[in-house]
Amino acid sequence: MFDKILIANRGEIALRVIRACREMGIASVAVHSEADSDAMHVRMADEAVCIGPNSSTLSYLSFPAIIAACEITGAQAIHPGYGFLSENAAFVQIVEDHGLAFIGPSAEHIRQMGDKITAKETAKILGIPVVPGSPGGVPDVETAKKLAAEMGYPVIIKATAGGGGRGMKVAESEEVIETAFRTARSESKAAFGNDEVYMEKYLQKPRHIEVQVFGDGQGGGVHLGERDCSLQRRHQKVFEEAPGPSISPEERAEIGGICARAIAEMGYRGAGTIEFLYEDGQFFFIEMNTRLQVEHPVTEAIFRQDLVREQIRVAAGEKLSFTQDDLVIDGHSIEVRINAERLPNFAPCPGKITQYHAPGGYGVRMDSALYDGYSIPPYYDSLIGKLIVHGRDRPEALARLKRALGELIVDGVDTTVPLFHALLEEPDVLSGNYNIHWLEKWLAVNMPT
Known part of the structure; x- marks a missing residue:
C-alpha cells in the first residue's frame, strides 16, 4: 500500500x-x-x-x-x-x-475508450449493445446524407473526441443535415483540436442510464448497478439517482452482467462507468468514462461501499475486496449538483461566501469545499457542492432531499438550489417519469431566459 x-x-x-x-x-x-x-x-x-x-x-x-x-x-x-x-x-x-x-485505469484503456468510434467498436466486440450508426468517422456531407437516409431521421452528429455536449448536433431532416454536420465539426475542432465526427440514430425519448463498473486489472470485474442521470441541461447532469426508477431487477442483472464481464475481459483496473441511452426496454451504449464520476456517492450509498478506497486498493495491486454476490442494493439515493450560478441563465456566479450551513441528519451527506468567508474563484467549474440523500425507498429519499435542501444555507452568491426546490414540486419528477429532454422543456416554460 x-x-x-x-x-x-x-x-x-x-x-x-x-x-x-x-x-x-x-x-x-x-x-x-x-x-x-x-x-x-x-x-x-x-x-x-x-x-x-x-x-x-x-x-x-x-x-x-x-x-x-x-x-x-x-x-x-x-x-x-x-x-x-x-x-x-x-x-x-x-x-x-x-x-x-x-x-485509475491504464493509458491503453483510456485511449481505447476516449475515442468514441474506437469505444463503440470495442463495445461491440465485448457484447455491449450499441446505438445504430456510422461504422467510423464521417468524412463529408455527402456521406452523412447517405448514412442518414439509410438509418432514418432524426440523426445525431457527434465529435469523436467529444464530451459535455460539445461538438454534438441533431439533424431532423436532410434540409438541415449539412448545417448540423459543419457546425459539429467546427465546434469539435475548437473544443478538442480534432474535427472528426461520427453519426448515430437519434433516439426520441430515451433515459440516460449509466452502469458503475469496477475491475482490479487481474481479471476481476463487477458492476454496482445503475444510475439514472436523465435530468440534464445542455447535456450536463443536474440530478442523479440510484437505482434507476425505470429499470427492473431483471434488466439490471442482464445489462450489469454484460458490463461486468466486459470489464473482466478487458483486464480493466479501477472505477469506470458505461453509459447508455435506454428506450423501450433496450440499452444502447454511448460511451465509457474511465474515471470516477461526479455522481459516485449515490452508488456508494445504496451498496455501502467506499469507491475511492477501492480505487486506491486496486491501484496498489490488490484484488477487489468484494464479489458480485456481496453487492446487494439497500434503499434509494439521490444527488443534486449545487452550482454557483445565477438563474434563469445559469451564468457563473463567483464571489465570497458570507454564510454557509450544511444540512445534516440521518441519510444526508454534503460533499463541498465551502466555508464561511471563502471566495469562489472565477477560473474553474461552477460546481460548489453535491447534496446526497439516502432513504429506504424513493419516496423517502425525495422527502429527505426536500428537507435537506430547506436546511442548506449558501449566502453571498446565487446557486441552483431554487431549481431543485421547484423540481421537487413537479409530478413527473416525483413519479420518476422523465427522459433526457424533460428538463430542457421544463426550463423553457418555467425559467425562460
Whole structure:
C-alpha cells in the first residue's frame, strides 16, 4: 500500500480523496493554483504545493508541475479525481514512466475508450449493445446524407473526441443535415483540436442510464448497478439517482452482467462507468468514462461501499475486496449538483461566501469545499457542492432531499438550489417519469431566459 498520495485536483473531489486517504492511514498531498491558496483541500491535506498561477492550463493541467510536486514531497501515487487529467492517456503514461502509480485505469484503456468510434467498436466486440450508426468517422456531407437516409431521421452528429455536449448536433431532416454536420465539426475542432465526427440514430425519448463498473486489472470485474442521470441541461447532469426508477431487477442483472464481464475481459483496473441511452426496454451504449464520476456517492450509498478506497486498493495491486454476490442494493439515493450560478441563465456566479450551513441528519451527506468567508474563484467549474440523500425507498429519499435542501444555507452568491426546490414540486419528477429532454422543456416554460 502507498504511504503518500498526491491529489491532482481541487474542490470537493480533492477533499473526498483526502478523507479516504486519512481513513486508510495514507498521507495526502494537495496541489493548488495561486487562486486556491486558501481552499479547503489545501487546509485539510497533510502537505500542500502551489503548482502555478490561476489558469488551470498553467497549474492543474501542467504535467511538469504535478510530477515535480510528487518528486518534492515523495508521493508514490497520483489520484486525478474527475475532470482535469483524469482521462488524459498521455499524462498517465508520463506518470508511470516516472515510476509513479496512477490511481485509475491504464493509458491503453483510456485511449481505447476516449475515442468514441474506437469505444463503440470495442463495445461491440465485448457484447455491449450499441446505438445504430456510422461504422467510423464521417468524412463529408455527402456521406452523412447517405448514412442518414439509410438509418432514418432524426440523426445525431457527434465529435469523436467529444464530451459535455460539445461538438454534438441533431439533424431532423436532410434540409438541415449539412448545417448540423459543419457546425459539429467546427465546434469539435475548437473544443478538442480534432474535427472528426461520427453519426448515430437519434433516439426520441430515451433515459440516460449509466452502469458503475469496477475491475482490479487481474481479471476481476463487477458492476454496482445503475444510475439514472436523465435530468440534464445542455447535456450536463443536474440530478442523479440510484437505482434507476425505470429499470427492473431483471434488466439490471442482464445489462450489469454484460458490463461486468466486459470489464473482466478487458483486464480493466479501477472505477469506470458505461453509459447508455435506454428506450423501450433496450440499452444502447454511448460511451465509457474511465474515471470516477461526479455522481459516485449515490452508488456508494445504496451498496455501502467506499469507491475511492477501492480505487486506491486496486491501484496498489490488490484484488477487489468484494464479489458480485456481496453487492446487494439497500434503499434509494439521490444527488443534486449545487452550482454557483445565477438563474434563469445559469451564468457563473463567483464571489465570497458570507454564510454557509450544511444540512445534516440521518441519510444526508454534503460533499463541498465551502466555508464561511471563502471566495469562489472565477477560473474553474461552477460546481460548489453535491447534496446526497439516502432513504429506504424513493419516496423517502425525495422527502429527505426536500428537507435537506430547506436546511442548506449558501449566502453571498446565487446557486441552483431554487431549481431543485421547484423540481421537487413537479409530478413527473416525483413519479420518476422523465427522459433526457424533460428538463430542457421544463426550463423553457418555467425559467425562460
